[in-house]
Amino acid sequence: MTSPTVIRNAAYIIAWDADADGHTLLQNQDLAFDDTGILQVGGTWEGPVAEEIDGSKRLVSPGLVNIHSHPSSEAMNKGMLDELGSPGLRMSSLYEFMPLFRPDAQGTPFATRVAYSELALSGVTTVVDLSVPYENWLDLAEQSGLRVVIAPMYRSARWFTKTGHSVEYEWAEDDGRGVMDEALKVVDEAIAHPCDRLSGMVAPAQIDTCSAELIRNSFAEAQSRGVKMQIHAAQSMVEFNEITSRHGRTPIEWLDDLGVLTDGVIIGHGIFLNDHPWTAWPGAEDFDTLKSSGAAVAHCPTVFQRRGVTMNTFGRYLRNGIPMGIGTDTYPHNMLEEIRHALINSRIISQNPYDLRTTSAFDAATTGGASVLGMDDIGKLAPGMKADLFLADISHRAMRPLRDPLASLIYVAGERAVTDTFVDGKALVRDGVLTTFDLDEALDGLEAAQARAAEAFQTLDFRNRTHDEAAPINYLRGDS
Structure with a gap:
């Protein structure tokens, strides 16, 4: 002491x-x-x-409690994904662009340092880090000084598009069990880490990339460890249509069918319920199902508002007792900005300035997030x-x-x-x-990684575009 x-x-x-x-x-x-x-x-x-x-x-x-973040990748997307969406995929950038523009192994630690730094600079003290496992991840988390919930992502299949208007899935022969086992080792390392600021979370990546068995097994592994599970679900119209096509059920209904829509589970985003204006799926009762389930939702408004998407509405979810927290899914990793966007977006879609009040949004970013994570000793003074x-x-x-x-x-x-x-x-x-990282040095490393990713973009793109063709630099003319 x-x-x-x-x-x-x-x-x-x-x-x-x-x-x-x-x-x-x-x-x-x-x-x-x-x-x-x-x-x-x-x-x-x-x-x-x-x-x-x-x-x-x-x-x-x-301190602010951030329950959904991707530090190992998102910081590098600045200047690349600001205005990109796929018109044929309901304006999501997940399927056509994001798989083509990712940091390499050398760049990942720089992205993480930048993101952790931005979080601390915006008043964040606790963060859920949803990343694909990489070398020295826990060391960086410890060095950050933050309270970090390590959530290594894994899945049964990868998504991709060959057309820009349809998404395909390539399923692993072992259904993703191998990468799940490796991820669980990282969770266990985080739980046992001598730095008492680190903990773990089970994180099957996305509902449409995980089989029913992988999701059920993930939930069982989380329960056996006494930790939370988080999965991206109801995050895009592509996903909503994919799950309803496969199962005749909405993403929320399918999770409920699997027995995992319950207390201890966090839904990453939870936007596209059957009563969202975009879905036109009248036969379900997603909101009531979610409301009675005990499952929580991680709301990350900034990344969606770039695509013209928002939740219907954050205020409505809160008023009905759905456990809610806020996260920085994208760059900048700035929680104060996310709180502001949550407030504004909720008022826009509800057309009501009283739909969400400042205190309610701030509560979600402090005590709300702490409660979702099951941490009763943070979020309040x-x-x-x-x-x-x-x-x-x-x-x-x-x-x-x-x-x-x-x-x-x-x-x-x-x-x-x-x-x-x-x-x-x-x-x-x-x-x-x-006092933790040299942010300028991290930014230098991240800019170099971004340049390498830009160089590789054309070799990965099914349309054979350069990165400048896919995301033109504002006002830069070809003869400049």
């Missing part, structure tokens, strides 16, 4: 009110913590002090909780004029105002500077 760090006279603290069972805003009070956890929230700390932080111009917030928190500068120009600090942070300032991020009482970001 180290001597306490005290944030003295914090202008605002988003503290936990146990009596009200919710966050509350305190003003001009202290918060003390050390590596064992939070010692005091509110009032004046009168005990010993190892370090004192002037909180007079700071908002102190619980109260004595005895983990010392996972971030500070934002309320004097930042983007925060002013300052009337409502949380609203200013989410709707305007975002990560620009974040100055410090702590996990287990240790600083990952201090005065706006990362």
Whole structure:
């Protein structure tokens, strides 16, 4: 145990009110913590002090809990997938473009470092890392300083398109059991890792790439380990149509038929229910099925809004008691931006500014995510909780004029105002500077990986396009 760090006279603290069972805003009070956890929230700390932080111009917030993220790949897609979708595949980029533009083995660690850095810089303290296993993954997770749930993905089949309007699946001879066994070894390594900030999650990748047997076996393996299972489902119209074509059931119905739509399971995205405006599948009751199941949903608005897609609606899911959390499925790995997009998108599709309130979205990114992950010692600022928190500068120009600090942070300032991020009482970001990775060096490595991927793009594309033809650089003319 180290001597306490005290944030003295914090202008605002988003503290936990146990009596009200919710966050509350305190003003001009202290918060003390050390590596064992939070010692005091509110009032004046009168005990010993190892370090004192002037909180007079700071908002102190619980660390954000990110329940769905792909750090090993998504950071490299910046500038490539911003405006790409396949018109013949209902505007998804999953099938035609994403398999063609991935980091190589050399680039994957750089992508991970960049993503972990972006997460810390935007106030994230806990992240579910859904990645295909790679060498030194757990070492990078430990070095990040974050609380990382290791979720190695595997599947029975890979998807691809030869036409841009139809998707095919190539099934492994062993139904993916070999890669599943390797992934489970990684889960077990994470659970047994001496760094107590790492844990594991079972992650069959996508509902349409996994057989019924692989999904059932995955659920059994998660149950036997006492960990959660997460699977991408109801994430695209291609997938919705594929599952209804194979089984005559919606993705939600099929998971329910398999006996895995239950507490302990997280649905990655869960957008395309039968009552979504795009699906036109009236014979099911997906929303009620999901509502009564106990299964949770990971909502990642940014990646879908790029394709003109959104959930119907985040506010509706929350009001009906579906366990909800938020994730950064894509670049930038910026949770404050995801919270903002969740709010705006929910209001657009509902045509109602009251459909989702700021506090509800923030709850989903803190206590909601913690509850989904089964972690009862994160997501809130109260004595005895983990010392996972971030500070934002309320004097930042983007925060002013300052009337409502949380609203200013989410709707305007975002990560620009974040100055410090702590996990287990240790600083990952201090005065706006990362203490974990050299972000510039990681970006150099990622840019080199992106250049290699761009060079290889044409050799992989069924249309034989260059990457510049597939995703033209804005305003760059051929004779430039």
